[in-house]
Amino acid sequence: MTSTIKPRDAKELRQAVEWALNEGVTLDVRGEGSKLALGKPMQCDQMLDLSGLSGIVDYAPEELVVTLRAGTPMREVEALLAQRNQMLAFEPPDLGPLLGREPGQGTLVGAVMGNLAGSRRLSAGAARDHLLGFSGVNGRGEAFKSGGRVMKNVTGYDLSKVVAGSWGTLAVLDEVSVKVLPAPDQTATLLLLGLDDASAVRAMCSAMGSPHEVSGAAHLPGRTALRLEGVAPSVEARLKGLRELMADAGAKMQELGTLESRTFWREVRDVTPLNAAPDAVVWKISCPPTEGPAIMARIEAKRSGAQAYYDWSGGLIWLALPPSDDADHVIVRGALGATGGHATLIRAPQSVRAAVPVFQPQPAALAALAGRVKESFDPKGLFNPGRVG
Amino acid sequence: MEMPPLDPAILARRSDIVAALRAIVPGEGVIDDLDGMRPYECDALSAYRQMPMVVVLPETAAQVAAILRYCQDNKVKVVPRGGGTSLSGGSMPIGDGILLAMGKFNRVLEIDYANRCARVQPGVTNLGVTKAVEHEGFYYAPDPSSQIACSIGGNVAENSGGVHCLKYGLTTNNLLGIEMVLMNGEIVRLGGKHLDAGGYDLLGLMTGSEGLLGVVTEVTVRLLRKPSTARAVLLGFPTEAGAADCVAAVIASGIIPGGMEMMDKDATKCAEAYVGAGYPLDAEGLLIVELDGPPVEVDYLVERVADIAKGRGATTIRVSHDEQERVLFWAGRKAAFPAVGQISPDYMCLDGSVPRGKLVEVLAEMRRLSKQYGLRVVNVFHAGDGNLHPLILFDANDPDELRRCEELGADILRLCVRVGGVLTGEHGVGIEKRDLMGVQFTEIDLDQQMRVKCAFDPDHLLNPGKVFPQLRRCAELGRLVVTQNRLPFPDIPRF
Numbered sequence: 001m002t003s004t005i006k007p008r009d010a011k012e013l014r015q016a017v018e019w020a021l022n023e024g025v026t027l028d029v030r031g032e033g034s035k036l037a038l039g040k041p042m043q044c045d046q047m048l049d050l051s052g053l054s055g056i057v058d059y060a061p062e063e064l065v066v067t068l069r070a071g072t073p074m075r076e077v078e079a080l081l082a083q084r085n086q087m088l089a090f091e092p093p094d095l096g097p098l099l100g101r102e103p104g105q106g107t108l109v110g111a112v113m114g115n116l117a118g119s120r121r122l123s124a125g126a127a128r129d130h131l132l133g134f135s136g137v138n139g140r141g142e143a144f145k146s147g148g149r150v151m152k153n154v155t156g157y158d159l160s161k162v163v164a165g166s167w168g169t170l171a172v173l174d175e176v177s178v179k180v181l182p183a184p185d186q187t188a189t190l191l192l193l194g195l196d197d198a199s200a201v202r203a204m205c206s207a208m209g210s211p212h213e214v215s216g217a218a219h220l221p222g223r224t225a226l227r228l229e230g231v232a233p234s235v236e237a238r239l240k241g242l243r244e245l246m247a248d249a250g251a252k253m254q255e256l257g258t259l260e261s262r263t264f265w266r267e268v269r270d271v272t273p274l275n276a277a278p279d280a281v282v283w284k285i286s287c288p289p290t291e292g293p294a295i296m297a298r299i300e301a302k303r304s305g306a307q308a309y310y311d312w313s314g315g316l317i318w319l320a321l322p323p324s325d326d327a328d329h330v331i332v333r334g335a336l337g338a339t340g341g342h343a344t345l346i347r348a349p350q351s352v353r354a355a356v357p358v359f360q361p362q363p364a365a366l367a368a369l370a371g372r373v374k375e376s377f378d379p380k381g382l383f384n385p386g387r388v389g
Numbered sequence: 390m391e392m393p394p395l396d397p398a399i400l401a402r403r404s405d406i407v408a409a410l411r412a413i414v415p416g417e418g419v420i421d422d423l424d425g426m427r428p429y430e431c432d433a434l435s436a437y438r439q440m441p442m443v444v445v446l447p448e449t450a451a452q453v454a455a456i457l458r459y460c461q462d463n464k465v466k467v468v469p470r471g472g473g474t475s476l477s478g479g480s481m482p483i484g485d486g487i488l489l490a491m492g493k494f495n496r497v498l499e500i501d502y503a504n505r506c507a508r509v510q511p512g513v514t515n516l517g518v519t520k521a522v523e524h525e526g527f528y529y530a531p532d533p534s535s536q537i538a539c540s541i542g543g544n545v546a547e548n549s550g551g552v553h554c555l556k557y558g559l560t561t562n563n564l565l566g567i568e569m570v571l572m573n574g575e576i577v578r579l580g581g582k583h584l585d586a587g588g589y590d591l592l593g594l595m596t597g598s599e600g601l602l603g604v605v606t607e608v609t610v611r612l613l614r615k616p617s618t619a620r621a622v623l624l625g626f627p628t629e630a631g632a633a634d635c636v637a638a639v640i641a642s643g644i645i646p647g648g649m650e651m652m653d654k655d656a657t658k659c660a661e662a663y664v665g666a667g668y669p670l671d672a673e674g675l676l677i678v679e680l681d682g683p684p685v686e687v688d689y690l691v692e693r694v695a696d697i698a699k700g701r702g703a704t705t706i707r708v709s710h711d712e713q714e715r716v717l718f719w720a721g722r723k724a725a726f727p728a729v730g731q732i733s734p735d736y737m738c739l740d741g742s743v744p745r746g747k748l749v750e751v752l753a754e755m756r757r758l759s760k761q762y763g764l765r766v767v768n769v770f771h772a773g774d775g776n777l778h779p780l781i782l783f784d785a786n787d788p789d790e791l792r793r794c795e796e797l798g799a800d801i802l803r804l805c806v807r808v809g810g811v812l813t814g815e816h817g818v819g820i821e822k823r824d825l826m827g828v829q830f831t832e833i834d835l836d837q838q839m840r841v842k843c844a845f846d847p848d849h850l851l852n853p854g855k856v857f858p859q860l861r862r863c864a865e866l867g868r869l870v871v872t873q874n875r876l877p878f879p880d881i882p883r884f
Contacts, residue, residue: 006882011546016881052882061745062641063775080561121584128590129562140869142833151555151774152814154548154597155839156831158561158854161593164586177551182643205503211526213618213682234686241683250683288504288582315504315584340566360587365575370589372844377837379869388588 004047010143010174016048016140017382019174026385029168031071031107035114037099039167039387040358042349050109053174058149058374061086064180065132065149069107076227077108090127091118093269098282098347103270109173115165118269119216119227122208122312124181136163136173139378149177162373165292168384170377184229188215188239188255189264192224192249195355197293200224203249210245212238217313217377218268224251227265245285271318271346273309279319280307281327281348287341289314298335301361303328323349329356359388392854399465403442405707406465410487413455419473420444420524427487431534434478434821436785441468441482450492450568450576450606457604458574460487460846462686466850467572469600471511473632474535476738477819479547479599483854489604491542497521498607504582505612506565511542511605515549518610527612527664530557533815534723542605548597550815552648555773556681557613559776559815561596568607569595572846584628593639594841599817601850602845616681620691621718624698625672625705629653632674633748635701636772639678640745642697644690647681649773650722653752656729656767657721658782663728666721669705676772677718725769726780731781733765734858737794741805742814747776754804755779762797763880764790776814778804818856826858 007013015034020027030036031051056367061084068077074092081087092111096103123268125208133147145154146159153291163170200219207214207226216227226246227239229370241255256264287295292314300306305322321328327348336343342360345353374381395487399406403421406608410419418428422442431438447453460467466486473480482488494510500522501507507518515536518529532551533539539549545567550559555859557563566580580586595602626632632651640647652660652668652675659780661668668675676698680690695706709715723729743751752768759766770777779801781793802812802822806829810820826835842849845865854858 012881025429028549060744060746062637063746064640065744069744115585115590117585125558126585128585128593129558139835142837144831144834144837146834146838148742148809148811150744150776150810150814152550152559152742152771152776153811154550154559154815154817155811155813156818156826156834157841158593158597161561161596162841163589163592164593170527170589179695182640182645185643192423205505208526208616209502209505230682231686231689234683237685242813244429260470265500284585286583286585288501290503293463312584334541341583342587344587362588363577365571366577366579366588366591369571369575369577369844373589373594373841376840376844379867 001028004049006049006146007142008052008054011174012176013053014137014143015143016363017137018215020046020382021139021141021380022226023325024380025369025386027382029172031110031384032073032105033367034101034106035110037113038095038114038289038346039312040389041354042386044385048172056080057175057357064151065177066180067149067175067177069175074106074108074111074330075094075104081180082183083182086180088130088178089120089124090122090130091269092116092127093375094279095271097275098271100151101355103179109176109180112164112176113159113168114164119218119311121266123215124215128161130179131160131164132177132179133160134163134176136171138171139380139382147167147177151179167387169374169388170383172383186230186235187261188225188228188235189261190239190246191254191256192246192251193254194222195219195224195249195251197296197310199239199249199388201293201310204313207242208240213240214242216265219310221309224361225262225264252259263325264351267312274307274318277307279323281323282346283319283320283321283332283343284346285317285332285336285343287317287336287339291339295335295339298337299331302331326356327352333360359379391859392439392483392820399485400442400859406463407443407461407814410443410860412608414445414447414452418446418448429473429482429490432473432475432478432480434476434481434819437481437820439480439482439484441488442485442607444488444490445492446493446616450570453489453570453572453604454576454657456489457572461572461848464848464867465848466645466853468852469546469604471540471546472514472535472538474539474543475547475817475819476740476819477813479817479819479855481820491540494542494606501582502527506582506609507612509541510611511545511608512540513752515539515541515544522612526615528615529610530563531560535726541608541610545596545605545608546598546600547817550776552771554649554771556645556647556661559819560859561593564592564608565609565611566609567592567595567605569603569605570852571603581611593693599856600601601856602851618684618687619679619681619715620687621709622678622691622694623668623705623707623718624676624703625667625669626674626701626703627672629674629752631702632676633700633745633772635676636704637745638697638701640773642692642693646678646773648677648679651675651770651772652722652725655770656725656769657763659728659732659767660721660725663731664720664724666717668721672705673785677722678880700874713715717758722769729767729780729782735783735785737783737798738782739777739779739798740813740816741802741810742774742776743774743805743808743810744765747808747810748772748775751777751804751808752798757796760798762793764793774811781847799825820855823856826856826859836861836866843867
């Protein structure tokens with residue numbers, strides 16, 4: 001990387017991209033760079049630093065929407081929302097420590113670009129479900145916008161969806177509007193102790209299918225956790241109902257109160273349980289919830305030393321494997337078989353990420369379509385070249 | 390409403406095209422006689438009618454693929470159609486195009502309660518999904534008012550909403566996967582029973598694309614457990630501002646109701662005369678707030694909402710005591726459109742969304758416009774999410790009234806955009822709002838959307854004449870002028 005360009009406003013951002021286009025210069029687009037170790041390693045000519053485009057543009061708690069500049073740190077957004085008892089309902093994880101950095105870094109737009117989500121993905125959706133609109137610059141050096149600041153909007157294509165999760169490869173954002181929601185008054189967690197993976201997933205699926213509005217369902221070795229959130233009388237009543245429903249599982253039960261629950265679910269969200277082995281490669285597998293244990297069994301049959309836990313009622317497996325040159329990608333992706341789903345290599349040394357597909361390879365027709373969509377935004381491949389390869 | 394000019398060369402080949410379609414879909418699946426095609430000449434935007442060149446009703450994804458590939462090779466236009474309930478003309482046929490009717494894709498393929506999802510064909514109705522799973526206590530959340538007739542495939546195309554969106558989301562938040570056919574005949578699957586399709590979120594892009602990007606042949610939807618209780622609160626206010634303030638105060642207090650609807654005095658009167666729901670006729674603004682969830686929570690929240698309403702000067706506060714009364718409270722709101730139909734020969738339903746804080750301002754301005762054009766406007770809206778449904782009353786037999794109605798409608802939508810809102814919250818752009826897209830978007834915004842269209846359909850064969858006011862050729866859109874040897878902009882910080 002030769003140098004950094006740091007625009008201070010929307011106009012400079014557009015000019016910077018236009019310049020890169022004219023010069024044939026590729027751009028490493030970043031906010032705080034907290035997720036640089038995630039994705040394919042890139043070789044870019046220039047860094048485009050968005051940290052100069054920072055700050056809250058507008059926050060209207062009664063409208064449930066916040067508008068902010070692309071470089072605004074997540075911690076700033078979360079602190080602002082907390083003042084009004086609101087939150088980002090998709091529970092964006094802080095992957096910093098997992099990726100070998102300090103906690104508390106990263107921007108909200110960075111989380112959107114990775115379409116990240118925590119345990120509440122099950123009931124509240126991912127980042128993509130909360131991005132109401134954006135403005136930014138495409139790879140032709142044109143400033144454009146999509147969506148808006150209102151909850152319900154079907155005017156034109158929903159480009160917010162395709163930009164969320166694009167890892168910065170379609171457009172450079174300048175400003176986003178994001179839906180926010182009231183934070184729950186109370187949180188309680190029901191822990192079921194000693195269930196094996198298959199029984200745990202059965203219990204979690206049964207809880208998710210109950211009327212008790214479970215907002216998190218995770219299974220760590222020996223502990224299966226079900227989260228309830230809301231106003232106090234409701235949480236109490238649902239906890240009682242859930243205890244009765246879970247009696248069938250035959251497990252010993254424990255409860256966590258609001259504060260303990262917050263710590264517990266933050267750790268689940270941030271993949272803290274897999275942090276203990278700093279050399280391990282870490283995979284994120286998204287699958288149909290009931291398939292989780294079978295997928296894990298297929299992996300364990302071929303590779304010893306696996307450590308894993310489940311979130312999303314079994315539909316998300318966080319998997320740590322002993323270090324290897326190829327991150328065992330054939331074994332991991334092979335284990336998905338015909339169940340559908342996808343595996344993403346979240347943590348591995350640069351040389352490994354350069355050698356194996358970090359993101360799930362797609363069938364030819366879909367990959368070709370995705371390529372054409374990329375081209376429709378960024379025909380010269382200026383933005384984060386190769387990051388999602 | 391101008392549509393692209395008919396292509397005489399295509400019309401001249403009509404019999405060849407019909408024969409080719411018959412080779413793909415045998416038997417009754419191809420309709421080319423006028424009487425047989427008549428039911429397809431319009432959708433729910435019935436002011437606009439057009440006979441298609443031919444109607445085809447495929448039964449398999451392979452047939453859809455063969456039809457689209459044929460159309461791509463022969464440059465024949467295609468309009469996909471689900472239940473035909475679009476309020477924006479999204480499935481209005483075109484005279485030199487095939488109408489691809491998906492009605493035979495009507496089977497529920499799989500219900501998976503453990504994974505809380507259902508795999509259905511796109512012609513299954515929205516309500517049909519809920520009907521298939523309600524005996525087990527589950528339902529499909531988005532509930533557009535046409536849910537008895539509208540298809541799931543159409544819901545994907547339009548990103549349909551309903552009265553429960555604020556809490557439960559739109560179609561896009563309740564989809565897990567689709568199978569679709571591209572214009573080149575390729576069949577691709579996006580998502581499945583897992584969360585978050587890998588790669589670019591093309592599932593999200595497809596949702597709400599109004600049938601311009603691909604034809605959906607299978608849909609996997611998320612199922613939810615039915616809330617154990619629901620109660621509705623009827624709140625009458627002496628001013629519209631009071632009602633609007635109450636909406637903001639409920640949300641600011643941290644309550645997200647299952648539904649929160651508002652009606653103005655005229656709408657309340659019409660609805661009351663039509664169904665006798667017991668609405669207070671003196672209220673300038675009427676709210677129906679529905680709370681759902683566990684009984685203890687609903688009771689608790691009902692109290693809090695009633696308190697907030699009291700604090701904002703509500704003159705009527707009534708809480709439903711049983712399911713019958715809850716349904717009655719809703720009956721008037723749900724019948725608001727036909728009720729308005731009783732007092733006016735015709736009405737036009739608009740669909741702008743605005744920031745909630747602008748409701749009062751928008752209502753006042755709408756009233757002024759209504760006077761200026763000499764046409765009555767009645768208002769019902771999804772107050773919780775700022776989605777307005779102003780109904781303009783007019784007589785379609787009077788050409789001058791029709792013209793004034795269209796102009797007033799356009800002015801109201803411009804007003805929505807001016808206060809930070811959008812042209813359409815849930816009904817779609819279609820042909821109806823197509824020519825207003827320039828009010829909300831710049832030419833560059835629209836070009837970017839059209840370039841995305843080109844990635845799916847390079848010849849603009851799929852549902853042309855909808856959404857975009859002016860179609861530009863993909864080759865032209867893709868051209869990139871790069872000026873060589875320009876100096877970097879000197880005033881941007883670099884290091």
